Amino acid sequence: MFGNPLLPRRTFLRDTAAGMGLAALASLSHAQPATRLGQPGVVQPHLPIKAKRVIWLYMAGGMSHLDSWDYKPRLRAMDGQPMPTSFTAGQPIAQLQGNNALRCFGPQHTFRRYGQSGQEIAEIFPHIGSIADEMCIVRSLKTDAINHDPAHTFMNTGTTISGRPSMGSWLSYGLGCEAEDLPAFCVLTSSGRFGQSQPIAQRQWHSGFLPSRYQGIHMRGTGDPVLYLSNPQGIDAQRQRDVVDAVQQLNRIQDSVVDDPEIATRISQYEMAFRMQTSVPALRDFSQESQRTLNAYGITGADGSFGANCLMARRLAERGVRFIQLYHRDWDHHGGVRDGMRGSAGEVDQPAAALVKDLKARGMLDDTLIVFGSEFGRTPMAQGNGRDHHMKGFSVWLAGGGIKPGFHYGATDELGYNAAENIVTVHDLHATMLHLLGIDHLRMTYRFQSRDFRLTDVSGEVVRDILA
Numbered sequence: 001m002f003g004n005p006l007l008p009r010r011t012f013l014r015d016t017a018a019g020m021g022l023a024a025l026a027s028l029s030h031a032q033p034a035t036r037l038g039q040p041g042v043v044q045p046h047l048p049i050k051a052k053r054v055i056w057l058y059m060a061g062g063m064s065h066l067d068s069w070d071y072k073p074r075l076r077a078m079d080g081q082p083m084p085t086s087f088t089a090g091q092p093i094a095q096l097q098g099n100n101a102l103r104c105f106g107p108q109h110t111f112r113r114y115g116q117s118g119q120e121i122a123e124i125f126p127h128i129g130s131i132a133d134e135m136c137i138v139r140s141l142k143t144d145a146i147n148h149d150p151a152h153t154f155m156n157t158g159t160t161i162s163g164r165p166s167m168g169s170w171l172s173y174g175l176g177c178e179a180e181d182l183p184a185f186c187v188l189t190s191s192g193r194f195g196q197s198q199p200i201a202q203r204q205w206h207s208g209f210l211p212s213r214y215q216g217i218h219m220r221g222t223g224d225p226v227l228y229l230s231n232p233q234g235i236d237a238q239r240q241r242d243v244v245d246a247v248q249q250l251n252r253i254q255d256s257v258v259d260d261p262e263i264a265t266r267i268s269q270y271e272m273a274f275r276m277q278t279s280v281p282a283l284r285d286f287s288q289e290s291q292r293t294l295n296a297y298g299i300t301g302a303d304g305s306f307g308a309n310c311l312m313a314r315r316l317a318e319r320g321v322r323f324i325q326l327y328h329r330d331w332d333h334h335g336g337v338r339d340g341m342r343g344s345a346g347e348v349d350q351p352a353a354a355l356v357k358d359l360k361a362r363g364m365l366d367d368t369l370i371v372f373g374s375e376f377g378r379t380p381m382a383q384g385n386g387r388d389h390h391m392k393g394f395s396v397w398l399a400g401g402g403i404k405p406g407f408h409y410g411a412t413d414e415l416g417y418n419a420a421e422n423i424v425t426v427h428d429l430h431a432t433m434l435h436l437l438g439i440d441h442l443r444m445t446y447r448f449q450s451r452d453f454r455l456t457d458v459s460g461e462v463v464r465d466i467l468a
Contacts, residue, residue, distance in 0.1 A: 030170045037186065041176030045438030048400025051369040051468075052178075054433065055313050055324045056169070057352055059344075060152070061331030064378035064387055065395040066416045067341045070139045071111040071120045072415040075380050079106030083381050089415045091392070100123055104415065105382035108338035111397035117406030124345040127353035133406040134356055134365070137250050138396045138411025140419040143426050148332070149173045149196045151375035156204045156456045158430055165208035165446075167430060172214040173207075174444050175437065178320030182280075185216040185249050185323045186311040192330025194343030200327050210249050210447040216325065219280070220304070221313070267328035283315055296354040314358055317368055331374060335386035356399055369401030369436055380416045393419035396429070402436040404468045419448030435462045 059129055059439030066072060136220040136372045145151035150160040157164040165173070168185035177184030187205045191197045205216030226317075275355040284302045286294065289311065294300060299307040306328045313324045328348055352372060358367040377389030377394025393412035399405065412424035431441040434455065445452040 012083055012468045016409045039180065041172070041174045043174035043439065043444055045175075045232060046440040046443055047435060047438045049438035050367070051400070051433075051436040052305060052367045053317050053322050053324070054168075054369045054371065054401075054437070055241060055317060055355070056154075057310075057348070057355075057370065057372040058325055058327045059331045059348070059372070060327045060329045061148070061195055061202055061333075061374065062151075062376050062378055062389055063331040063344075063374040063394075064137070064220070064333065064337060065393070065412075066378065066380055066387070067108050067337065068122050068125065068345070069120075069137050069395040069397060070412060070416055070417045071122075072106060072380070072412075072414065075416055076106035078104040078415070080104065083415070087413075087415065088381070102381045104380060105387060108341065115406060119408060119413040122341075122345075125349045131353050131356045131399065134360070134399045134408075135397045136399065136403045136405065138410055138424055138463075138466065139393075139394050139395045139408060139412060139427075140422050141373070141424050141426070141429065142419045143391045143394075144446045145401070146376065146389050148375065148389075149201065151391070152200070152204050152391075153414075155426055157208070158427060158457050161207075162203055163208055164453070165214070165455070166205050166216065167433070167455060168205055168216050168325060169207040169210050169214040170444065171323045171437065173210050173446070174439060175322055177322050182283075182316065182319055182321055183217045183464065184321060185214070185325075186321050187216045187218045187325045187327070188312060189218070189220075189327045189329070190304060190306040190309055190327060192306070192344055192347045194333075194340045194347070195330045196332035196334065197329040197346050198332050205325065209453070210446060216323075257320050261438045268464075280292045283312070283319070286311065293358070296350075296358065298350045298354070305351075306348050307354075310351040310355040311358075314355060314362075317359070317364060318362075324365050333386050334388065335384050337378070339385045340386070359400065365400040367401060369403065369433060370399040371433070372397050372399075390417075392417055398466070402468050407466065409463070409466050422463075422465070424463055425459065427456040428463050431456050431460035432463045432466065436467070 017059070066075065081104050083104050086104055090323045107122070109124050111120050111122050112129070113119065114121050114129035117133050119129075119132035119135060119137060121129045121132060123129075141156055143151055145154045145160050153162055156166045158167075168187075172184035175184075185205065187198060202218065205218065206214075207215035286302050286308075297307045297311045299305060299311065302308050302312070306326065309326045314324055316324050330344045330347060333344075356365065356370060359368050359370075371395030374394065377390045379390045381388070393416065410424055411420055412418060413420040434441045436445070441454060441456045441462075445454045447453075
């Protein structure tokens with residue numbers, strides 16, 4: 001019937017499909033770069049879309065909620081007094097566990113009210129205070145992990161088990177990307193000078209069991225933004241195109257034999273890498289920005305600082321990148337929390353506020369979700385003149401993208417120890433973010449090892465009270 005009576009039906013379908021795919025890919029390899037056709041995702045939005053993209057300002061190391069967004073006058077009044085055992089008995093308190101001399105440690109900075117909404121914010125964040133009426137501060141977040149690496153993993157993937165997909169990878173898989181010359185998921189990192197700079201593992205932006213094309217791309221602040229982006233000396237764009245075409249042909253031949261999804265990933269990523277050789281250097285060219293914009297972010301150029309990364313985040317968002325995550329490693333204040341918090345706040349306060357204002361001025365804040373927070377908080381008890389890790393209650397703030405502005409939600413107890421009112425879990429946070437992006441968190445799943453996995457695992461509720 002098909003010209004070869006011994007040819008199995010499955011083989012015929014596979015080979016003819018591969019042949020059509022090769023023809024399409026051959027056409028793609030000679031297409032002009034930097035188009036904006038986009039890369040579609042596999043999920044049709046389930047809900048009205050409030051946010052098209054996410055910029056997550058991730059304060060790595062465990063920012064003290066008690067010295068930033070969650071003022072506790074009772075804790076200040078009890079400074080130096082023993083912490084009531086009703087709070088701490090049998091509780092995991094990292095390195096403070098078993099210490100019989102747990103003492104209350106009051107807020108180390110003055111709080112004041114900002115904006116018409118009267119949000120209570122520590123005075124070391126005056127620029128963020130100026131956007132108080134854009135912010136929703138959630139003061140009742142809690143997590144399941146008390147040490148850095150598992151807490152990062154939980155915040156990014158919804159589980160403490162390494163190897164699961166990060167949220168950015170889930171969104172790349174589900175919603176795709178609006179740009180053809182940039183990946184859907186980009187990560188930028190910076191390090192401060194006022195706290196212990198805990199390491200960040202690349203598995204925090206890994207695709208896990210999703211196809212590897214959905215993992216995040218780490219864009220470095222200095223040198224080549226992506227490793228091996230520049231051509232070797234003596235290699236021009238045409239010769240590089242010839243090399244890419246030759247490699248692509250070999251990959252397609254192998255793919256037609258073994259039908260391996262990772263080879264298809266390799267084909268698409270080689271093409272993406274070639275296009276990024278043009279798009280990424282232009283992205284890093286801040287000479288297109290006005291001096292007023294550079295001054296607003298507190299920078300002089302693309303120097304790898306948190307401020308430069310914030311401006312880079314806006315530029316990535318303009319170009320259609322779906323999920324942009326900025327890690328600033330400067331918040332592990334086991335000692336010297338007073339001066340450390342002041343210094344760390346000075347590194348991020350102006351750029352974070354400038355990003356929100358810049359997006360608003362460009363008409364992008366309404367469909368860009370900003371998240372600002374850490375993997376956990378810090379203890380209301382002293383660790384010398386610092387604070388230890390704390391998972392029972394901490395804060396995060398959000399802005400734009402369908403979030404209710406000038407609003408605070410939830411509360412910890414009078415000493416800032418336990419999330420006590422309108423408790424929000426990490427799964428709830430993820431479910432809410434997905435909801436704003438048009439995704440029902442229960443319905444975006446991926447079959448792996450005979451189980452349907454999702455970002456929110458087996459729990460999570462949308463926090464509807466913080467939605468605009």
